[in-house]
Amino acid sequence: MTIRSRAAVAGSKGSFTIDNIQVSPPKGDEVLVKIKAAALCHTDLDILNGNDFPHVMGHEGAGIIADIGPNVTDFKTGDPVVLNWAMHCGACLACADKRIHLCENYSVANGDGVSGHAHSEGTTYKGKPIRRSFYLGALSEYTIVRQSAVCKLHDKIPYSSASILSCGVMTGFGSAVNAAKVKPGSSVAVLGCGGVGINVVQGCRIAGATRIIAIDITQKRLDQAKEFGATHGILSDPKDTTLASARDSIFALTHRGADYAFECTSIPTMADAPLRFIRHGGMAVQVSGIEQPVNFDCSLFEWDKIYINPLYGQCNPKRDFAIMQDLYHTGELKLDEQITKTYRLDELQHGFADMLSGKLAKGVVLFD
Ligand SMILES: [Zn+2]
Ligand SMILES: [Zn+2]
Incomplete structure (x- = not known):
């Protein structure tokens, strides 16, 4: 069943709106993620101000698997996960060389990936397919991504703290x-x-x-x-x-x-x-x-x-997100301390203004 999802949708240069998008059920190796927290990043504004195409904003987030496609092997509904933008095919030269962040098929290193486009036809806005920032579009109640774009969260890491692992x-x-x-x-x-x-x-x-x-x-x-x-x-x-x-x-x-x-x-x-x-x-x-x-x-x-x-710090998601979570649990990697303020999605403009003013180390949007 297609889901209606409240999301930050970029319009013409520099402007965005909070509106409903439609997200289809996951196909193939896709997972549907119910976002619990999405972090704000200067790159969101760079993309917003530098491009003129509509897209679902946001590329840092954490949430819960809400549904899985038929070919998903690593996750089940209810798993807590963190998003990453080093999705990869596992079969190209870069992947074989263990530089999966440079995957020849899915890395943002190739083509217009940083601007993002939907691998899935599954996200639409006003009846038309819409791109998602970094193939993720995390500033949305729901997003549909390949399973290589998520890693499991362990133990008791708050979603807000997990969300900032995604990128910065x-x-x-x-x-x-x-x-x-x-x-x-x-x-x-x-x-x-x-x-x-x-x-x-x-x-x-x-x-x-x-x-x-x-x-x-x-x-x-x-x-x-x-x-x-x-x-x-x-x-x-x-x-x-x-x-x-x-x-x-x-x-x-x-x-x-x-x-x-x-x-x-x-x-x-x-x-x-x-x-x-x-x-x-x-x-x-x-x-x-x-x-x-x-x-x-x-x-x-x-x-x-x-x-x-x-x-992307030469990200190898499975390895690095496990290591960083372990370091968080031992107190060596400080995450909670980085989050200076949280917002609701409809306060996003305010969050970006705080970020530009230099007030914030990191702002995070929390979803219900
Ligand atoms: Zn590859
Ligand atoms: Zn970022």
Whole structure:
């Protein structure tokens, strides 16, 4: 039976409405998820403002399996699950190479996936098929997704805390642990301590980094970074565009430059910053997904520096969502502390306004 679902529907550029969509029963390997919590992310607004097509918004969420398709093997109705956007086919070269976040068939790395389109014909709005952000469309009472887009939730993790694992936590934690493979005893610099940056910080702490230097232009964010594991905070002057002063402080603390540096600002002119912070042979990680053309001084790569731009913290959902839940239960991965405010779906505009004002580390929409 087709279900009516209240959802955030993006219309023309920059505008959205809360309206009813129609969701069909799951087919094949699809599952129907009743969303309990969906987290807000800057990417939601980037997609909203950068595109003109209607779509169901949201790509971070957790909920309960409400129905399963005939080919679903891993889930049953009633299972609590968290969404992920590393859905994958299991058969392509990337999947065979265990880089399933780059799946040649389903990854957002290919085509217009970040904008999202429905794999399923099962979601319609005003009688026409409608795309879903990141193939998920989490800002909706119900969503229909492939079974590889969900992972089981264990024990007593609140849905609100689980929902933030979906994207920001995975990206930050995975960039440190999976992509950079931060070694115990190492020194790291984390530039930008917003929603993703603090998860890089705690990923580095969990990986055993002993010197974690946070750099930001607001003291409040530096204080927050310390709660998540930063050992040092450097307050940067926004006028210091080359971050010369921060670089000097990092070199004073580490003597030769940091072993790893992470860029988490989304500011294009900051794309080369992590190269400035690291030692010879160190690793620079661009976490924020800068896509604009940037002029690079190639001498910044001297010598033997590595610069990587990982997608989604190189997410392997089954492995990583299990590990992150275990770390939550042992108290090492802080999730509850990241959620600064919750909203009802009809308060979404308010939630985005709070996010833009910098008031929030993370806002979450709760469903009944
Ligand atoms: Zn694949
Ligand atoms: Zn996100």
